[in-house]
Amino acid sequence: MQLKAPRGTYDILPPDSSKWQYIEGILKETAETFGYREIRTPIFEHTELFERGVGTSTDIVTKEMYTFKDKSLRSLTLRPENTASCARALIEHSIYSGIMPAKWYYIGPMFRYDRPQTGRYRQFHQFGVEAFGSNSPYLDAEVVILLIEVLKRLGLKEYELHINSVGCMQCRDVYRQKLIKHITPVKDMLCPDCQTRYQQNPLRVLDCKEKSCHQAIVNYPTLFQHLCSDCARHYDMVKEALQANSIDYRHDDNLVRGLDYYTNTAFEIHIPGIGAQSAVGGGGRYNGLVEDCGGPDLPGIGFAMGIERLLLAVNTLAAKELESGNSDVFIAIMNDDYELQAVELLTCLRRENIRAEKDYMGRSGRAQMKYADKLGAKMAIIIGDDEIQQGYFTLRDMQSKEQVQIDKDEIIESVKDRLAKFRGGNG
RNA sequence: GUGGGUGUAGCUCAGGUGGCUAGAGCACCAGAUUGUGGCUCUGGGGGCCGUGGGUUCAAGUCCCAUCACCCACCCCA
Structure with missing residues (x-):
C-alpha cells in the first residue's frame, strides 16, 4: 500500500503555500500593530496541563487528544489549543511580575482527534492572541476589534459576531442551579445528546439544534438575566466599546463556549458559505485559568482563529492572484x-x-x-x-x-x- | 463515535445487463523549428482500475470486508 499523509492531515504545496504566507503575514502584522508580540510554545505538553487548563468535562480532553507516553513513560499530549500553554509559560517565567498586561499572539499547528470534514482537520492551524493581567472590559473590546480588523484586512465583509457573557464563577453557579430546576421536569423530552449534556453541562442544552429540545425548555431563564452586578456592568462596557468602534454584534443568549475556562465575555465569529464548520474564530475571558494552572489569580482574555477556515472564506472571494513564484x-x-x-x-x-x-x-x-x-x-x-x-x-x-x-x-x-x-x- | 456519498493516469473524468493488449481531455517530455517561448501539428512516457478476499471459464464491472477522501451529525477553530 502506498504511504499517504495520515487521516485528517495534508500537505501545503506551492502555489498554495504562498496563500498561507500571505494570510500569516496579515495576521502577524495586525497583531503587532495592536501591541501583541509572538510567543512560541512547545507542540506537546504534559497531558496534565490540558486536563487542568482546558477542563476534564470537555470533548477536547475526553476524546480528542493525541496523548502518548515518551520513553521515560511521561504522559504527553500534542497541543489541542494554545491558551493553556500560554498560561503555563506565563507562570513558568513569572511574566506577571513584569509589565502588565502581557500581550501575546501565536500561530501554529494544533491537534485534535476528530472526524475530518470541510474546515476540520486533525492537524489544523490556529492564530490567536492572549492578554493576561487585566480585567478591563476595554481589553475585551480590543481583542474583538483585533479579530474584526483581521477579517477586514483579508477583505472578508460577510461575518456575524455573536457575543454573550457567561458570568463569573459565582453568578454562573446560581444560574446553573436555576436552569437545572427548569429543565429537570422536562428532561425526558430532551434528545439523547441533551440527556447527557444535562448531566455534564446543562448550559449546553441551550444551543442544541433539535427543535424538540428548544420546545421542551421554552421560556428558560437566561444567563444574561442572572449576571451579578459586576458581571452585568462588565458586559455593558464591552458592548459600549464595540459600539464606539462601530462594530456590529449580536447578543446571543445561547452562546456557551465549550471550554471550561471561560468567564464573562464570550464571542464567536461565523462566516456563512464555508460549510457546516462556520466558526472561524472564537474566544473570551478566562479569569480562572491562570490560577487553575497553579499560578496567581490573574485574569486573561483571548481568542483563536482557524486558518483553514479563513482560507476557505478567502478562497470564495477569488482573491487576487499572488504571483510570488515567478522568476525575473x-x-x-x-x-x-x-x-x-x-x-x-x-x-x-x-x-x-x-x-x-x-x-x-x-x-x-x-x-x-x-x-x-x-x-x-x-x-x-x-x-x-x-x-x-x-x-x-x-x-x-x-x-x-x-x-x-x-x-x-x-x-x-x-x-x-x-x-x-x-x-x-x-x- | 453515528449516518450518507465517492474511490479508474499527476489532474478532471469516460468505461449499458461481466468478455481481446483499459480510454479521452488537460498536464508532462520530445520533435516539426539542431541559436529563441506563448499558437498549431505529430509522437512519447506514464495505470497492482484504493486494498484484501469471494463468486465466475472470465471481474474496472457483481458480492463482502477494509482503508481513504467528501458531505452531514456531534464538537469546535
Missing part, C-alpha cells in the same frame, strides 16, 4: 559548453536578489525558452557561440520579444535597471 530572469545556453558561464552568472544575479533560474534537465535551446516562459520569467539572457566569442550577452524581453546585446560586464546593472522599470511600470 532565465539564463538560456545554446550550447552545453557554456554551463559554467551560466552557473556563474546565475549566482551573481542571485546575490543581487534577482530571481534567476537556469535549466537543469539538459533541454534544447528551444525547450529552455519554453521552460523560461512557464516560469514566468520577465527576461532571458541568452548565451551562445556568438556571445562568448564577442564578449556580450543577449538580453531578451520575454513580453516584447525585443533583444539587445549587452556587454558582459554590464549585464547585472542592465538587468537591474530593466527590473526596476518592470516594477515601476506595473504599479
